Amino acid sequence: MAPERVAVRDRAAFLRRAEHRLLRVGALAGLLVLWEALTRIGWIPALFLPSPVGVVRELVEMAASGQLMVHVAASLRRLVLGFAAGALAGVIVGIATGFFSRAEAVGQPLIAATFPIPKIALLPLLILWLGIGEPSKIAVIALGVFFPMAINTYAGVRQADPLLVQAAVAFGAGRWSVIRKVILPSALPMIFAGLKLGAGTALLLLVAAEMIAADSGIGFLVLHAGNIMDTTKLMVGIVCLSLLGVLSHWVLTRCERLAVPWRHT
Amino acid sequence: MIDGSPARGKVRPGLICCGVPGIRVIVDRLSKSYRDRSGRNLVALNGIGLTVEPEEFVAILGPSGCGKTTLLNIIAGLLPATSGEVVFEGERRPGQPLTATVFQEFALFPWRTARANVEFGLEELDLSPAERKERSARFIAMTGLEGFEGKFPHQLSGGMRQRVGIARALAVDPAVLLMDEPFSALDAQTRTLMMEELLGIWERARTSIVYVTHNIQEAVYMADRVVVLSRRPGQVLEVVPVELKRPRHEGQMGDSAFLLAAERIWGLIKSQAQAALVEGKS
Numbered sequence: 001m002a003p004e005r006v007a008v009r010d011r012a013a014f015l016r017r018a019e020h021r022l023l024r025v026g027a028l029a030g031l032l033v034l035w036e037a038l039t040r041i042g043w044i045p046a047l048f049l050p051s052p053v054g055v056v057r058e059l060v061e062m063a064a065s066g067q068l069m070v071h072v073a074a075s076l077r078r079l080v081l082g083f084a085a086g087a088l089a090g091v092i093v094g095i096a097t098g099f100f101s102r103a104e105a106v107g108q109p110l111i112a113a114t115f116p117i118p119k120i121a122l123l124p125l126l127i128l129w130l131g132i133g134e135p136s137k138i139a140v141i142a143l144g145v146f147f148p149m150a151i152n153t154y155a156g157v158r159q160a161d162p163l164l165v166q167a168a169v170a171f172g173a174g175r176w177s178v179i180r181k182v183i184l185p186s187a188l189p190m191i192f193a194g195l196k197l198g199a200g201t202a203l204l205l206l207v208a209a210e211m212i213a214a215d216s217g218i219g220f221l222v223l224h225a226g227n228i229m230d231t232t233k234l235m236v237g238i239v240c241l242s243l244l245g246v247l248s249h250w251v252l253t254r255c256e257r258l259a260v261p262w263r264h265t
Numbered sequence: 266m267i268d269g270s271p272a273r274g275k276v277r278p279g280l281i282c283c284g285v286p287g288i289r290v291i292v293d294r295l296s297k298s299y300r301d302r303s304g305r306n307l308v309a310l311n312g313i314g315l316t317v318e319p320e321e322f323v324a325i326l327g328p329s330g331c332g333k334t335t336l337l338n339i340i341a342g343l344l345p346a347t348s349g350e351v352v353f354e355g356e357r358r359p360g361q362p363l364t365a366t367v368f369q370e371f372a373l374f375p376w377r378t379a380r381a382n383v384e385f386g387l388e389e390l391d392l393s394p395a396e397r398k399e400r401s402a403r404f405i406a407m408t409g410l411e412g413f414e415g416k417f418p419h420q421l422s423g424g425m426r427q428r429v430g431i432a433r434a435l436a437v438d439p440a441v442l443l444m445d446e447p448f449s450a451l452d453a454q455t456r457t458l459m460m461e462e463l464l465g466i467w468e469r470a471r472t473s474i475v476y477v478t479h480n481i482q483e484a485v486y487m488a489d490r491v492v493v494l495s496r497r498p499g500q501v502l503e504v505v506p507v508e509l510k511r512p513r514h515e516g517q518m519g520d521s522a523f524l525l526a527a528e529r530i531w532g533l534i535k536s537q538a539q540a541a542l543v544e545g546k547s
Contacts, residue, residue, distance in 0.1 A: 167372035170341055171437065172362060172389030181385070185376040262376045262417045 050232040055239060058232045072240060074216040075206060078134065079244070082141025083202045087195060090146045094153020094191075099183060111150060119144040119201075120208045127213060137209040144205040145198035152197065156190025157183050189263065192256040199248040207241065218244075287319025287473070288355040288363070288440035290340065295349035297335055298498075308498035309335050312349070315492050315501060317441065317473050319355065324476045324484035326530065327494030328538045333477040334369075336499070337445050340475065341366050357440055360390055365439035369446040371426045373418040379429045380405065380414040386437035404432040407466060424455040431463065435470055444476045448483070460487060461515070468512055485509075485526045486518060493530055496537045505529050 032052050038044050039051035046054070062068040097107040119140055126136040160183050168182045210219025222237035297310040309332040317323045327333050338344040340351050341364050353363050365386060373382050383401045392400070405414055408428040418426055427447055434442055447463075448456040464487055467474060478484050484491045485507050493502045508522045517523055 163368065163370060163372045164374060166343055167366070167368060167374075168385070170343060170364075170366045171386035171433070173385075177389065182374070185374070188376075260376075262419065 047229065047231055050235055054232050055235045059236045059239060062233070062236060068236070068240070071216055071218050071221045071237075074214075075210065075218045075244070078137050078141060078209075078217065079202055079206050079248075082138040082206075083145050083198065085138065086142035086145030086202075087149050087198060089142070090149025090194065090198070091153050091191060093146075093150045094194075095157055095179065095183065095187070097150070098154045098157025098187070099179060107150075111147070115147050115151070119147075119205055123209055123212055132213050137206070137214070140209050141202050141205045144201040148197040148201060149191070149194045152190045152194030153187055156187030156194075159190065160186035188260050189256075192252065192260065195252050196249060199252060200245070203241065203245055203248070286356055288353050288357060289319060290317040290441055290473070290475070291352045291354060292316070292336075292340065293350050293352065295336070295339065295351065296347050297332065297339060297344070298347050310339075311498035311500050313494075313499065313501055315504070317475055320471050320473055321490070322467060322474045322476065322488045324478055324488035324491045325494060326478055326481065326484045326491050326534075327499060328496050328534055328541045329479060330541060331494040331496050331537075332499035333479075333494060334445055336494075337366070337443050337475065337477050340364065340441075341443055353440060355440075358438070362386075362390070362437050362439050364441050364443050365434035365437050367427070367430045367434045367442070367444040367447045369449055371418070371423075371430045371450070373426055373429055373433075375418050378415050378417055379410055379421065379425075382418070382429050383410075383432045383436050386433055390437060400436050401432075404436040407435070407469065408432040409462070422455075423451045424459055427451065427459060428462075431466065435466070435472070439472060442472045442474045444474060446478055447476075449478070449480070456483075457515070463487070464513055481527050481530050482518065485523055485530070486513060486515075491526070491530060493533050495534075496541055502533050503529075505533075 035049075036052050039046060039049060039054075050058075059068070093107060093111075096103040097111075098104070122143065123136065123140050126139050130136040130139055164182050164186065165178055168178050173181060206217070207219035207222070210217035211223045214220045218237050218240050222234055222241075225231070225233035225237060292313055292315045295310060295313040296308070298306055298308045301307050313336060315323070325333050325336060335344065339346050357363075374385065377385065380401055383405060384397055387397045387400055405411060408431055410425065410428050410432060413421060413425060418429065421429070427450075430447065448459050451459060460483060476484070476488060488507055491505045491507060493505060494500065495502050505526055507526045509517050509520060
């Protein structure tokens with residue numbers, strides 16, 4: 001047999017992933033351009049799908065007249081209050097059930113039993129209890145945020161490294177010190193995952209609640225515009241909602257970086 | 266005997282060997298058993314008895330699975346004994362904790378900087394903020410961590426992390442320092458350097474140390490006495506004294522006293538280690 005001389009080839013080349021920045025921006029821009037073009041040449045009637053330029057023009061107009069701010073402010077207020085109340089309650093219940101076995105024995109079956117209920121189904125009941133005004137809308141959002149928060153915080157607490165807990169006790173920490181100095185920071189990444197999950201749920205419930213019983217808010221704007229077949233206005237509402245979603249996610253990611261610096265440095 | 270009661274702290278003449286004031290640790294007929302998953306009763310430690318004199322460096326050595334860590338955790342008050350007891354006898358400085366532990370896997374709080382980790386134990390003592398700062402600075406300097414105080418554990422090398430672990434434990438000024446295979450997670454070179462450094466720190470700080478290890482060289486190089494444990498159920502096979510002058514240095518590893526002690530210990534645990542190897546679980 002003749003001696004062979006083989007150069008080594010990089011066989012894992014196809015596994016290495018590039019970022020493709022241009023493609024990322026291009027995909028988004030391309031969709032908008034295609035959409036605009038299709039509405040311009042009249043393939044899609046404006047009643048079904050208004051052009052992006054038309055939507056932006058309407059948005060600027062509504063913002064200038066102050067009409068948009070009324071709806072956005074009403075929605076934002078419900079969102080923030082409901083989210084804060086639900087998140088706070090969820091974190092407290094999650095830590096309690098995760099740390100104290102008695103609280104777990106009481107809380108876990110209750111949460112497991114009530115968690116599967118679609119929260120929007122409770123809105124009529126909440127309206128009956130709290131009236132048609134703001135409290136019932138805030139309550140339904142709070143309920144929707146509470147469950148992912150409680151469940152995530154519980155999981156975060158359970159995942160806390162037992163060695164770190166042991167170390168804290170070895171250095172004289174009591175129950176509350178352990179919770180404050182070890183359990184809570186250990187659970188923070190899971191808490192933030194829960195907050196992001198909860199933000200999505202909150203937005204969903206906000207729109208649903210505003211469509212069922214409200215005379216302000218972005219959900220109301222979308223429903224009302226649909227009823228009078230003002231598709232452009234409807235799209236403005238949808239754009240606002242998606243901006244709200246992106247914004248809340250961005251804010252939470254920022255907060256996470258500040259609160260969990262040991263994970264990002 | 267009451268655990269850690271300062272009332273019995275009056276030093277009785279003749280009880281303390283070298284006349285050094287301080288705390289002796291007395292482990293008295295200590296046993297620990299627990300149930301495994303299939304409900305069988307497993308004896309981890311069986312009638313352990315040993316004494317650690319003030320300022321003494323005692324190594325506890327045994328094959329894997331002999332319950333060394335269990336013993337250390339019972340001494341630290343982190344695990345209840347099944348029978349027997351651990352007593353601390355002697356005079357303590359006011360506010361001085363009985364023990365502090367250096368862990369094998371460091372167990373640093375990842376969300377705390379090196380300095381904040383060192384201050385963890387100090388926060389649980391009644392210290393003024395100024396005193397806390399002074400103490401953490403002192404032990405950061407003693408362990409060679411200056412310039413790294415602001416770093417998080419994940420930004421530090423293994424050796425530096427364990428320095429933080431040692432500084433954290435020394436900073437609370439414990440009566441007895443407990444060390445659970447503190448250098449076994451480090452590479453060989455770093456381990457050798459850290460052993461030397463620990464001896465240097467110990468010469469200065471002079472707390473008694475209970476040092477758990479499975480490494481014979483490590484035990485003989487550092488300890489005054491080596492307590493050799495058997496496999497499960499862990500029992501004291503023998504206490505081997507190490508007749509090496511202090512301060513110690515690497516060169517002594519060739520001394521006949523060193524080799525004799527190491528050989529004696531290996532003779533005691535070789536068959537045990539072989540059995541553990543065949544059994545294949547710790």
